[in-house]
Amino acid sequence: MSAPHPVIREAFGQLRREARLRHRDIAEKLNLSEGGLIAAHVGNARDTTDSPLQATRLRAEWPALIEALEPLGVVMALTRNAHCVHEKTGVYRKASHHGQMGLVLGGDIDLRLFYAQWAHGFAVSEDTDKGTQRSLQFFDASGMAIHKIFLRPESHLAAYLELVEQFRAEDQHPGLTPIARPTAEPEQPDSHIDIEAFRQGWASLRDTHEFFGLLKRFAVSRTQGLRLADPRFAQQVDLASAQEVLNAAAQENVSIMVFVGNAGMIQIHTGTIGKVVVMGPWLNVLDPGFSMHLREDQIASAWVVRKPTIDGMVTSLELFDAHGDTIAMFFGERKPGKPELCEWRGLIDRLLHTSPEVVCAA
Known part of the structure; x- marks a missing residue:
């Protein structure tokens, strides 16, 4: 059983300040998924916690959300797996979907999206030494990161805030219940x-x-x-x-x-x-x-x-x-x-x- 959300937020703030750890590493130290770490900050009021992070839960309307990103202008797209991180800067143009499959074909931002795997999304705001860092972060049912979108200095902040309000979920209680990822079937001989x-x-x-x-x-x-x-x-x-x-x-x-x-x-x-x-x-x-x-x-x-x-x-x-x-x-x-x-x-x-x-x- 994970720690209470205020305890998670306090521990996050301490590890972020003192050890300069990444979200993924902090989550591992706290025995949480990365999505669970972010979800613990939903509804967080910065004046009542030591954590520099605040999160807003988003509605699970993933294709519509991705297709509404172009007005944000230039952003940084980040996709990773356990051993490799891929970061691209550009605009989310030519976004489309067919059923649970999506495409972004904007030139610099070139994505293939498999929405059946998407379960949780958050707008994340974090105070850093360089100012406030804003992002959109998406996770699977286990809380594993699928995709992140970070605003850059040249991004359109007003469009971002409008998008967050447009896709804001009614439920803004902290936390998520992770669902274990299915184990891969063994290879046949x-x-x-x-x-x-x-x-x-x-x-x-x-x-x-x-x-x-x-x-x-x-x-x-x-x-x-x-x-x-x-x-x-x-x-x-x-x-x-x-x-x-x-x-x-x-x-x-x-x-x-x-x-x-x-x-x-x-x-x-x-x-x-x-x-x-x-x-x-x-x-x-x-x-x-x-x-x-x-x-x-x-x-x-x-x-x-x-x-x-x-x-x-x-x-x-x-x-x-x-x-x-x-x-x-x-x-x-x-x-x-x-x-x-x-x-x-x-x-x-x-x-x-x-x-x-x-x-x-x-």
Whole structure:
């Protein structure tokens, strides 16, 4: 049983001031989910607590809320999983949804949203040394963070406040009751899988989006599918491959796509990268408008993956943790109807120490 909400708020304030810990780390110390930590601050009046944070619970009208974000102007979008954080600055343009699936195709902000996983949302205001930080934060039923949107100095504060009032929930009592995340089903034995049919299905792909359906049809996990694939389509590579590829992409000005996500969100960066920095276990991209922070020590396997499409082969570098969960995926920049960049294939060929299939034009 968690501590009373005033106790949580006081502990948060102390840890935030003295240890400078992130919300996620404070929640772990207090044996809470991150969503539970934020929810404990709903209804918090700053004049009666030591906590610098205040939260407003939002109605669970997620597609409408996301589609109402454009008037806020430039904001910072943050999506993370256990081992990687992806931050993009831009405007939430061209937001749409079909059922429980959503899209934001605003150029800099490029998202795939899976609303069935969304359970809780809050408008969060926190006093910091640099002033008041305002954000919108969304969590799944267990209280795990799905997506966060942070205002920047150039954001339109009046539009933000109007949006918070528009989507403010009637229930402003603190706290949430977490629901445990379902455990992943164990992989079926390789011997139960028609490997030949699976490989034929892979070779017959015509779109990268068909890959998830292929895995589902044969009831294999992603990493199991990579293990069972024809070697021409999946090759395991060194755990340091991401660092090698990102450094080469930065040095050679190759435009790439960086996918980072969780069960409720995938966030994508498309473009060149500049500053690649290693800090302890963290592999970082630190560019204006885009940052990535990846725990290299949590990479359990790395794969070069190829998928046939009507536009030719699409090649990715994919990273997985010890549970088989995806940490991050890297592609060359591409759009439907166009083949992937020759320069990207060259980076991957060098990673694999193979001769390039196609020589890029000078």
